[in-house]
Amino acid sequence: MILLMDGVLALEELDSLKGLLERVVPVDGKTTAGWYAKSVKNNLQLDRDAPETQEAQEFVSQAFARNALFQAAVNPKKIHTILFSRYDRGMSxxxxxxxxxxxxxxFWRADVSFTLFLSPPDSYEGGELVIEEGDGERSYKLEAGSAIVYPSSSLHRVETVTAGTRWAAVGWVQSLLRDPRDRELLFDLDTVRRSIFAKEGKTLEFDLISKTYSNLLRRWAE
Incomplete structure (x- = not known):
C-alpha cells in the first residue's frame, strides 16, 4: 500500500527544520548505501552523528508519531532510521x-519506508521519486511538508535533479505487522470503524468491528 500524507509538517515547522539542516555540512550519500546501491547513489546527506542532525531526526520522528493516519496505516513498532538527503543539479x-x-x-527490520519532502516542488526540476509497482511505474513530487509511505520491498529511484536543490527526509520503520497485506486489512477495518463512530457513535456494528480489529492485531502483531 502506498499512502500520500499532506501536511506532516506545517510551514513554521519546515522553517525550523531547515534551520537545523543548514547548520550541518553534508557528506557523500554513499556512506549509508548498501554494497550494490553505492554504484547508483549520487547525493549528499547530513552527518548522522552531528548534534543538529540528531535533533532534526527527533523533530521528524515526533511529527510522524503524532500523525494519526501514519499510525493507523503503519502500526509502527519503531522508526529506527532517518536520513536527510540533498540532491543538487546532476544528482540522482x-x-x-x-x-x-x-x-x-x-538490527531493525525495514518494513515501511517514507520520504518527507522538504523543498517546494517549484524550487527544483526533476528529482521525482519513482516507485515500481506490478502495473508499472508511478512518480511522485509532493509539496514541502508532505510525505509518501510505501513498502520497503519496492524497487524505487530518485530521478536526476536538473535544476535547483531537492531536500528530503527519508526513513524506515519496523511495523508491528510484518506482512503488508495484514497492515492494509487492519487499516481498512480501522478506517471503517472510525467512520461509523463519527456518523453514529458507539453502535453494535462499531463494537463488532473493533473486536475484530483488536483480535486480528493481537494475532498478527510481533
Missing part, C-alpha cells in the same frame, strides 16, 4: 531496494 539515486535490516547497535 538509481533503481534500488532498501536494505532488509538497518541500525547501528541493533
Amino acid at each position: 539515486y538509481g533503481t534500488h531496494v532498501d536494505n532488509a535490516f538497518m541500525g547501528k547497535e541493533a
Whole structure:
C-alpha cells in the first residue's frame, strides 16, 4: 500500500527544520548505501552523528508519531532510521531496494519506508521519486511538508535533479505487522470503524468491528 500524507509538517515547522539542516555540512550519500546501491547513489546527506542532525531526526520522528493516519496505516513498532538527503543539479539515486535490516547497535527490520519532502516542488526540476509497482511505474513530487509511505520491498529511484536543490527526509520503520497485506486489512477495518463512530457513535456494528480489529492485531502483531 502506498499512502500520500499532506501536511506532516506545517510551514513554521519546515522553517525550523531547515534551520537545523543548514547548520550541518553534508557528506557523500554513499556512506549509508548498501554494497550494490553505492554504484547508483549520487547525493549528499547530513552527518548522522552531528548534534543538529540528531535533533532534526527527533523533530521528524515526533511529527510522524503524532500523525494519526501514519499510525493507523503503519502500526509502527519503531522508526529506527532517518536520513536527510540533498540532491543538487546532476544528482540522482538509481533503481534500488532498501536494505532488509538497518541500525547501528541493533538490527531493525525495514518494513515501511517514507520520504518527507522538504523543498517546494517549484524550487527544483526533476528529482521525482519513482516507485515500481506490478502495473508499472508511478512518480511522485509532493509539496514541502508532505510525505509518501510505501513498502520497503519496492524497487524505487530518485530521478536526476536538473535544476535547483531537492531536500528530503527519508526513513524506515519496523511495523508491528510484518506482512503488508495484514497492515492494509487492519487499516481498512480501522478506517471503517472510525467512520461509523463519527456518523453514529458507539453502535453494535462499531463494537463488532473493533473486536475484530483488536483480535486480528493481537494475532498478527510481533
